[in-house]
Amino acid sequence: MKVPKLELVDLRKEYAGGDVVAVDGINLSVDPGETLALLGPSGCGKSTALNMIVGLEQPTGGDIRVDGASVVAMPAGQRNIGLVFQDYAVFTSMTVRQNLAFGLKIRNMDRNSVNREVEKTAELLGMKDRLEAKASTLGGSELQRVAIGRTLVTKPSLLLLDEPLSNLEAPARLAMRQELRRLQQEIALTVVYVTHDQVEALSLADHIAVMSYGKIIQVEKTARIVEAPGHAGVAAFLGSPPMNILRGRINVENGRVRFTGYNLTFLLPACSIPDCCAAAQAGVMLSLGFRAEDLSLAGAGDGLAAGRVLDIEARGMDSIVSVDVRGTIMKSIVLSTSSVHEGETVGLTVAPDDIHIFDGWTGLRINERFHGNG
Amino acid sequence: MSTAPYLSEKPEVAFPAPKPGKAPGAKSLSVGRLFMLPGQAVSLLVLVMPLLVALYMSFTDWTPTRGSLTDASFMGVENYSELLVWDTRFLEAVGRTLVMAGISLCLEFVMGLGLAVLFMRRFRGKSLLFSAFLTPMMVLPVVVGYTFWMLFQTNGPVNHVLHLLGASGAEWFKDSTFAFAAVIITEVWHWTPLFFLILLSGLNAVPENPIRAAVILGASPGQVFRYVILPMLRPVIIVAFVIRSMEVVKLFDEVFMLTRGGPGSSTETISLYIYKLAFNDFQLAYGAAAAFLVLIGSLGLVHLLLTPVKDQLLRDRY
Numbered sequence: 001m002k003v004p005k006l007e008l009v010d011l012r013k014e015y016a017g018g019d020v021v022a023v024d025g026i027n028l029s030v031d032p033g034e035t036l037a038l039l040g041p042s043g044c045g046k047s048t049a050l051n052m053i054v055g056l057e058q059p060t061g062g063d064i065r066v067d068g069a070s071v072v073a074m075p076a077g078q079r080n081i082g083l084v085f086q087d088y089a090v091f092t093s094m095t096v097r098q099n100l101a102f103g104l105k106i107r108n109m110d111r112n113s114v115n116r117e118v119e120k121t122a123e124l125l126g127m128k129d130r131l132e133a134k135a136s137t138l139g140g141s142e143l144q145r146v147a148i149g150r151t152l153v154t155k156p157s158l159l160l161l162d163e164p165l166s167n168l169e170a171p172a173r174l175a176m177r178q179e180l181r182r183l184q185q186e187i188a189l190t191v192v193y194v195t196h197d198q199v200e201a202l203s204l205a206d207h208i209a210v211m212s213y214g215k216i217i218q219v220e221k222t223a224r225i226v227e228a229p230g231h232a233g234v235a236a237f238l239g240s241p242p243m244n245i246l247r248g249r250i251n252v253e254n255g256r257v258r259f260t261g262y263n264l265t266f267l268l269p270a271c272s273i274p275d276c277c278a279a280a281q282a283g284v285m286l287s288l289g290f291r292a293e294d295l296s297l298a299g300a301g302d303g304l305a306a307g308r309v310l311d312i313e314a315r316g317m318d319s320i321v322s323v324d325v326r327g328t329i330m331k332s333i334v335l336s337t338s339s340v341h342e343g344e345t346v347g348l349t350v351a352p353d354d355i356h357i358f359d360g361w362t363g364l365r366i367n368e369r370f371h372g373n374g
Numbered sequence: 375m376s377t378a379p380y381l382s383e384k385p386e387v388a389f390p391a392p393k394p395g396k397a398p399g400a401k402s403l404s405v406g407r408l409f410m411l412p413g414q415a416v417s418l419l420v421l422v423m424p425l426l427v428a429l430y431m432s433f434t435d436w437t438p439t440r441g442s443l444t445d446a447s448f449m450g451v452e453n454y455s456e457l458l459v460w461d462t463r464f465l466e467a468v469g470r471t472l473v474m475a476g477i478s479l480c481l482e483f484v485m486g487l488g489l490a491v492l493f494m495r496r497f498r499g500k501s502l503l504f505s506a507f508l509t510p511m512m513v514l515p516v517v518v519g520y521t522f523w524m525l526f527q528t529n530g531p532v533n534h535v536l537h538l539l540g541a542s543g544a545e546w547f548k549d550s551t552f553a554f555a556a557v558i559i560t561e562v563w564h565w566t567p568l569f570f571l572i573l574l575s576g577l578n579a580v581p582e583n584p585i586r587a588a589v590i591l592g593a594s595p596g597q598v599f600r601y602v603i604l605p606m607l608r609p610v611i612i613v614a615f616v617i618r619s620m621e622v623v624k625l626f627d628e629v630f631m632l633t634r635g636g637p638g639s640s641t642e643t644i645s646l647y648i649y650k651l652a653f654n655d656f657q658l659a660y661g662a663a664a665a666f667l668v669l670i671g672s673l674g675l676v677h678l679l680l681t682p683v684k685d686q687l688l689r690d691r692y
Contacts, residue, residue, distance in 0.1 A: 081590070092584075147587075
């Protein structure tokens with residue numbers, strides 16, 4: 001079976017006569033066999049987008065194309081797009097076998113073929129010995145397998161997963177993530193994966209589209225989106241903890257660059273980034289991003305700025321130190337906290353190459369972190 | 375039980391064992407029990423005592439003309455055997471009540487479900503209609519019986535409408551089939567709202583995602599209803615049937631007002647027959663035995679109805 005391509009063109013969904021815009025004209029293209037994660041905080045419109053793709057909701061505007069053909073006018077049941085729900089939505093009054101067979105039975109497939117397909121899918125999901133179990137007796141990860149199997153058995157052209165792991169406990173989630181990766185490798189499918197969990201997105205997707213307030217703010221290859229987020233919003237969402245973002249203006253003083261933000265001003269290490277200086281010339285509003293891993297602690301008089309240590313959160317291998325720099329909280333990851341104490345004044349330093357610079361108004365990235373990557 | 379080698383028999387750090395003696399809160403529990411005592415005493419007096427007296431009475435030949443209950447002679451299970459073997463009027467009343475219950479409950483279920491499904495959609499005047507549909511349930515059975523008695527009169531509105539439609543009117547209370555139908559129509563009008571209300575709340579509690587999942591898998595609205603919604607509604611449907619069947623076995627007021635069990639005994643229900651035994655013929659002991667048989671029968675019926683969903687209803691959630 002040919003693996004199709006999915007395209008969303010200016011897709012829009014409004015509620016309450018246009019007062020609420022859930023999805024604000026998104027454009028997206030998912031290549032055949034690719035897994036794309038739609039990542040964003042709760043309420044950003046990602047599930048609404050998914051519901052429109054599958055046909056549960058009608059878009060207010062725009063188009064959804066599978067292999068170039070619009071499916072907007074097609075009812076949900078005819079689109080051959082599978083959706084796995086966050087709460088599994090397994091038919092609890094049925095057995096595992098009946099659940100898996102449901103989609104095939106209503107397509108009037110003969111009994112032998114149904115049984116053959118169901119057994120094959122159960123084998124793939126490692127559920128062969130649980131086929132006769134009542135769905136109401138299954139645990140979380142088993143229910144998840146049934147939900148995925150019930151969709152896969154119908155051989156959908158596209159598979160959509162709506163936060164499929166968020167109802168599972170941590171160990172089951174880890175195991176299921178591996179399971180999903182294995183399935184992706186075994187079955188070539190175009191997959192759209194909706195999640196608010198960046199770890200899931202990073203471990204499962206080829207590309208990540210970050211959504212915020214109904215818009216897609218960046219679509220990028222998974223590895224690159226973390227290294228060099230293209231938008232201040234993406235930077236403020238990805239990472240644990242996310243990037244420190246400071247808004248302000250920069251001015252060149254005697255060849256040195258001074259950043260002036262809310263209640264705080266400091267000299268940047270050097271004008272080693274040409275784009276940064278260009279921006280300073282233009283005098284535009286900027287957002288500076290410092291990844292917590294790149295921000296290190298120094299003596300009180302050293303570094304970019306000084307602040308008071310507010311909190312030290314131990315995470316096992318490392319700790320997150322929150323520093324209050326004149327009302328702005330900056331987070332730094334340090335390996336050893338033996339020399340840091342709450343309440344003491346420390347300096348913060350960052351290497352010039354580790355400063356991410358975004359346009360203060362549009363949020364778009366200004367400086368290029370990796371030369372030649374476009 | 376075998377223990378792992380690294381675990382000693384008694385762990386060094388353990389939660390302190392509870393001290394022997396009264397458990398904490400035991401005192402307050404006994405005070406609580408004391409507060410419950412008056413209620414328990416009243417319920418013992420008005421519920422359990424009469425039940426025990428009636429049970430004893432059902433094994434005697436007591437009638438009010440024989441003086442005190444202690445004067446009556448003990449007859450063992452004679453009343454019961456008489457009822458079950460020889461009293462055809464009782465057996466017919468039981469059969470008739472069951473047929474009446476079966477027909478009315480099925481009609482009430484179908485109409486209640488239809489209305490409930492209709493009310494899942496959006497339409498104008500829904501809230502007004504909702505109140506209107508629930509009204510019959512709130513009317514006293516005696517009033518319902520009297521109202522329908524007037525409606526079904528030979529010169530009454532029902533026959534008038536039938537004439538307007540070109541049909542000949544019926545002698546509702548003189549023909550046994552029509553009388554039977556009149557009782558069922560009254561009962562269905564009175565109690566369909568209860569089915570409607572229970573099924574509507576059941577439908578509202580059905581989770582949305584399994585329905586959406588079925589739609590995505592290509593199921594038609596009919597298939598979604600049959601394979602997804604109805605199975606999830608099953609416990610609610612059975613509970614509705616249990617509540618109504620317990621009521622319908624006791625069906626009395628409407629029949630009393632409409633037909634008094636007639637013509638002949640063609641609409642005589644068990645309750646009506648027991649009433650006649652006790653208060654027309656003063657055979658109180660015999661009537662008590664009949665009432666106990668009905669009680670046992672009802673318990674069996676409820677148990678039978680609940681068996682398929684018992685596990686689901688008695689699931690431990692906490």
